[in-house]
Amino acid sequence: MSTAGVLLITVPTVAFGGVSLLRFLMRNVPGYLDNPVRRGLWRAGHAHAGVLVLFALVAMLYVDQAALPEGVKALVRTLMVAAPILMPLGFFLSVARPRDTRPSGLIWLAVAGGACLAVGTLTLGIGLVV
Structure with missing residues (x-):
């Protein structure tokens, strides 16, 4: 299965996440609207997921054009797919419980995604410039 195919499969999950957040707002779900930290991190998680999936899809178009060894190209693909998974997971899971008012240590997943x-982008950029 191609990397771009995997990324495209994640798009409906991002859309489902957006619908879920909208439902939380419309139904005034406890632990979301009344918890600004959780609400902010979940909104950030959803936004980063959407933007990073699209960014990774665009980056996939350039990986084969880069002057990089095949192993490094595979690494770039992996890193570009890991970012839109790890970063949102860090935002979501760090405040998974409705009563969480501070991010847990799982926020480091967002840092790992970053x-x-x-x-990934630096390596791809260098491979395209050289």
């Missing part, structure tokens, strides 16, 4: 994004 690191994957940085390394």
Whole structure:
């Protein structure tokens, strides 16, 4: 299965997440609307998921054009797919319980996703410039 195919399969899950957040707002679900930390992190998680999936899809178009060894290309693909998974997971899971008012240690997943994004895009950029 191609990496782009996997990314495309995730798009409906991002859309479902958006519908879920909308439902929380419309139904005034306890632990969401009344919890600004949870609401903010979940909105950030949803936004990052959507943007990073699209960004990764665009980046996949350039990986084969980069002057990089095949193993490095595979690494770039993996890093670009990891970012839209890890970063939102960190936002969502760090405040998974409705009463959480501070992010747990799982917020570091967002940092790991950011690191994957940085390394993947930097490596791809270098491969395209060289």
